[in-house]
Amino acid sequence: MDYSVLDFGALGNGTADDTAAIQAAIDACTSAGGGRVILPGGRTFRSGALILRSHMELHLEMGAVLQGSDRLSDYQLFGGSAPVRMDVPSYENCEYAGTPTHYFLYARGCEDLAITGPGRIDGNEEIFYGEASRWHIDGSFYPRAPLLFLENVSRLTIKEVTLSGSAFWTVHMVGCRDVLIDGIRILNNLKMANCDGIDPDHCQNVRIANCHIECADDCIVFKNTAHAMRYGPCENITVTNCTLTSTSAAIKFGSESEDDFRNIVISNCVISRSNRGISLQLRDKGRIENVSFQNLTIETRLFHPEVYWGNAEPIAVTVLRRKEETELGAVRDVRFSNIFCTAENGILLYAEEPGAISGLRFDGVALRLRRATDYETGVHDLRPCAGSPSVAGGDCWVYAKNVFDTAFRNCSFREDASMGQPPDAPCRCEGCEGFRLEEG
Numbered sequence: 001m002d003y004s005v006l007d008f009g010a011l012g013n014g015t016a017d018d019t020a021a022i023q024a025a026i027d028a029c030t031s032a033g034g035g036r037v038i039l040p041g042g043r044t045f046r047s048g049a050l051i052l053r054s055h056m057e058l059h060l061e062m063g064a065v066l067q068g069s070d071r072l073s074d075y076q077l078f079g080g081s082a083p084v085r086m087d088v089p090s091y092e093n094c095e096y097a098g099t100p101t102h103y104f105l106y107a108r109g110c111e112d113l114a115i116t117g118p119g120r121i122d123g124n125e126e127i128f129y130g131e132a133s134r135w136h137i138d139g140s141f142y143p144r145a146p147l148l149f150l151e152n153v154s155r156l157t158i159k160e161v162t163l164s165g166s167a168f169w170t171v172h173m174v175g176c177r178d179v180l181i182d183g184i185r186i187l188n189n190l191k192m193a194n195c196d197g198i199d200p201d202h203c204q205n206v207r208i209a210n211c212h213i214e215c216a217d218d219c220i221v222f223k224n225t226a227h228a229m230r231y232g233p234c235e236n237i238t239v240t241n242c243t244l245t246s247t248s249a250a251i252k253f254g255s256e257s258e259d260d261f262r263n264i265v266i267s268n269c270v271i272s273r274s275n276r277g278i279s280l281q282l283r284d285k286g287r288i289e290n291v292s293f294q295n296l297t298i299e300t301r302l303f304h305p306e307v308y309w310g311n312a313e314p315i316a317v318t319v320l321r322r323k324e325e326t327e328l329g330a331v332r333d334v335r336f337s338n339i340f341c342t343a344e345n346g347i348l349l350y351a352e353e354p355g356a357i358s359g360l361r362f363d364g365v366a367l368r369l370r371r372a373t374d375y376e377t378g379v380h381d382l383r384p385c386a387g388s389p390s391v392a393g394g395d396c397w398v399y400a401k402n403v404f405d406t407a408f409r410n411c412s413f414r415e416d417a418s419m420g421q422p423p424d425a426p427c428r429c430e431g432c433e434g435f436r437l438e439e440g
Contacts, residue, residue, distance in 0.1 A: 048074025060119025
């Protein structure tokens with residue numbers, strides 16, 4: 001059965017507060033056993049935080065816009081104190097246990113939930129602005145409201161919808177199982193800090209396909225936050241046929257990594273205009289294992305050497321302690337195959353302790369270095385970590401430290417004339433064992 005929000009008093013004129021009417025339609029739908037809540041096309045519905053429930057589909061018709069309220073208080077779904085302004089920029093300190101203080105679309109403990117349609121959901125990012133510069137807009141507080149916060153949802157579907165204007169993580173899924181995300185667009189401000197695209201956090205059996213994502217910070221980023229340890233590891237996940245643009249990493253694991261990431265396949269994706277391509281960024285005790293990256297094209301450029309993590313590395317695998325007392329994680333058995341990279345910096349493989357990275361295989365990876373900006377090259381970003389925030393890897397295609405049993409097979413490396421003289425050797429290795437370049 002269909003439930004139009006207009007029948008519950010929503011005006012959809014772009015100015016009226018339609019929160020109560022939309023929530024009434026949702027509640028009526030679920031009370032009747034399920035159905036479809038419809039936002040009719042050609043209208044803009046303004047709303048504060050909404051609670052989604054089981055056995056319902058929120059459907060936005062073509063031309064329908066669900067836009068966040070202009071009042072911060074409308075996002076305090078569970079009360080609490082007013083937000084506190086950050087003392088330092090989020091790129092210097094953005095520790096996050098996984099629980100937001102503000103919400104827009106919220107669901108918890110649900111099953112059979114869908115968000116669909118060719119309409120758009122807009123997070124009204126401007127009301128969350130803090131300090132702004134030519135390259136970067138920081139939020140006025142941290143953490144801010146995710147566009148979608150979905151916890152402990154089984155059989156979740158998000159299809160076709162456009163998500164825009166998020167001031168924080170756009171789709172944060174916590175402990176969700178049997179998830180399909182297909183054909184969505186995420187179009188965020190490339191200057192707005194922390195507006196990740198899709199964040200599966202302690203999730204299992206997830207399929208992400210046919211999506212286009214543009215956002216500041218990371219496009220698709222797997223998390224294991226401290227708050228949600230009861231939901232288990234991130235595992236059994238596929239990402240395919242996506243186009244990605246990011247001011248940080250297009251595909252990232254971490255940095256919140258309190259549990260394991262395993263059995264994950266990333267394939268047939270195009271990464272362009274990104275600060276990093278792939279980043280495996282362990283900073284806590286979790287492990288990354290049995291992961292495959294295949295059939296990708298990656299284009300990176302350095303957006304800014306300070307305000308975004310990463311220094312134009314096409315692939316970065318790093319294992320460091322977040323704090324001095326942190327237990328160190330490990331990366332094992334990761335494959336990179338048939339990947340074409342055009343980048344402003346080389347590949348980084350960096351472990352704080354010997355052997356914390358091992359069993360990597362690069363097969364058919366082609367790397368072409370070329371200058372896209374005037375920023376310094378040969379320096380790699382290690383943030384966040386307890387020690388130095390960066391390391392000078394020098395002028396090389398691959399910089400590896402404390403990496404064991406790693407092989408490059410049928411790989412090619414070259415430089416454009418814009419890079420100057422080619423390096424003396426393709427790889428610089430420190431403390432590595434079983435590190436080899438193979439032909440044929």
